[in-house]
Amino acid sequence: MAGENEFRNRLDAVAARIVEKALAHSLTIATAESCTGGVVSAAITEIAGSSAVFGTGFVTYSNAAKARLLKVPTDRLERFGAVSGEVAEAMAEGARREAGSDIAVSITGIAGPGGGSDPKPVGLVHFACASKLGTVHVERRFGPLGRSVVRQASAATALELIEETLDRLAQAEAG
Structure with a gap:
């Protein structure tokens, strides 16, 4: 698995591409981050011109924040837990709705070093990306690589998921 510097380089490269693509298609992006704590938003806003496509980044670390800011149903949080595909999807859909954006990505997981269990180990992260084409869920198991590396x-x-969604929207538009 790559180290932190390699992920940082990937972040910068993908963030630049998504800002360029979102600008080209006049699309807006929002984020809903839990275990990454704003890293995705920071990567996007590092790019000059990002203010034209990025207006809202939610950091919803607690279940209460997920429910209050993103309108994630509390029964979904209780039934599936914060680290689940069901909650990731609700976070992305809530961020898109609350921000009024074209695309919203969400991240919820267990960065470590503690907090894992057999069914939900350290390094388990759920992602979702919502757009007018629907909501896509992705699960990754990074393993116990260390908190910083899991977050990076x-x-x-998450940025790659945004890029894939931008590409799908562009194809649908060209369609």
Whole structure:
């Protein structure tokens, strides 16, 4: 698995591409981050011109924040837990709705070093990306690589998911 510097380079490269693609198609992006704590938003806003496509980044670390800011149903949080595909999807859909954006990505996981269990080990991260084409869920198991590396790898994955969604939207538009 790559180290932190390699993920940082990936973050910068993918963030630049998504800002360029979102600008080209006049699309807006929002984020809903839990275990990454704003790393995805920071990567996007590092790019000059990002303010034209990025207006809202939610950091919803607690279940209460997920419910209050993103309108994630509390029964979904209780039934599936914060680290689940069901909650990741609700976070992305809530961020898109609350921000009024074209695309929203969400990240929820266990960065470590503690907090894992057999069914939900350290390094388990759920992602979702919501757009007018629907919501896509992705699960990754990074393993116990260390908190910082899991967070960087998660941010890179989230940015790549945004890029894939931008590409799908562009194809649908050209269609």
